[in-house]
Amino acid sequence: MLSRPHQPVLPPPPPIDCASHSLFVDFDGTLVPLVDHPELVRADSELVELLDALHTRYGGRLALVSGRSLAQLDAMIGPVVSRIALAGSHGAEVRRGDRLVEPPRPEGLDGAIADVRAYGAGHPEMIVEEKSHGVAMHYRRAPILEEPVKRRAYAIAERHGLEVQLGKMMVELRGPGWDKGQAVAVLMGEPPMAASLPVVIGDDLTDEPALKVAGEMGGFGVLVGAPRESAALYGLTDVGSVRHWLWEAAR
Numbered sequence: 001m002l003s004r005p006h007q008p009v010l011p012p013p014p015p016i017d018c019a020s021h022s023l024f025v026d027f028d029g030t031l032v033p034l035v036d037h038p039e040l041v042r043a044d045s046e047l048v049e050l051l052d053a054l055h056t057r058y059g060g061r062l063a064l065v066s067g068r069s070l071a072q073l074d075a076m077i078g079p080v081v082s083r084i085a086l087a088g089s090h091g092a093e094v095r096r097g098d099r100l101v102e103p104p105r106p107e108g109l110d111g112a113i114a115d116v117r118a119y120g121a122g123h124p125e126m127i128v129e130e131k132s133h134g135v136a137m138h139y140r141r142a143p144i145l146e147e148p149v150k151r152r153a154y155a156i157a158e159r160h161g162l163e164v165q166l167g168k169m170m171v172e173l174r175g176p177g178w179d180k181g182q183a184v185a186v187l188m189g190e191p192p193m194a195a196s197l198p199v200v201i202g203d204d205l206t207d208e209p210a211l212k213v214a215g216e217m218g219g220f221g222v223l224v225g226a227p228r229e230s231a232a233l234y235g236l237t238d239v240g241s242v243r244h245w246l247w248e249a250a251r
């Protein structure tokens, strides 16, 4: 039997300094635990308080960098998010204050959504999540669907000129040409983050380009969850330890 190569446990991140670091934090699986249905996720009051404290302490050098769309982040987190820099849809949409930068809606997306919905009609355990720049197929409620769902996702992506984004118990079809690393680089090129050191915290494959960019720009990445091959130098075990570390960083 083939065994997976051993991945070392990453050490916990060192303390950071609110005068010189910027924080880029993923949402699902990093700030909130993963649940069966993507629509059931809401920020709790402690998380809202934490984001508010970090935003103030770091002089606006806090960004959420998520696979969710900006519209979803607004709805799930509430008013505090309007003050925080956001990169949504795996880096496609970037918003700071009143300024929003986003590519056109992917041309093939409507056709892909129709194909995904048609497939979903025969697989009611699969959840379809429509977003502004992509459509996700979730198989968390029926892990046995992993291979067939992935196969169908690659076929639909090819038919409609989209990219496949693998995630945790889900596969997403999204427009090509962006990733979270590019979004971090864009935000790092502008005040108030310019000339600071980026710290990126994330758990999923979509976070890897951002974890890599953090190291390239003089900061570091923090992988959340079980060890795996990653550009991150440090690790935290779960959402609880991420929040604890961030509260320390906010003091």
Ligand SMILES: O=P(O)(O)OC[C@H]1O[C@H](O[C@H]2O[C@H](CO)[C@@H](O)[C@H](O)[C@H]2O)[C@H](O)[C@@H](O)[C@@H]1O
Residues within 6 Å of the ligand: 026, 027, 028, 029, 030, 033, 034, 035, 036, 037, 038, 041, 065, 066, 067, 068, 129, 136, 138, 140, 167, 168, 169, 170, 172, 204, 206
């Ligand atoms: O970059 P993120 O903020 O971590 O977003 C990545 C994807 O997260 C969501 O899916 C994940 O969370 C769901 C709710 O807990 C869970 O059911 C699913 O299995 C996870 O993969 C979200 O639904 C996706 O749109 C994001 O791309």
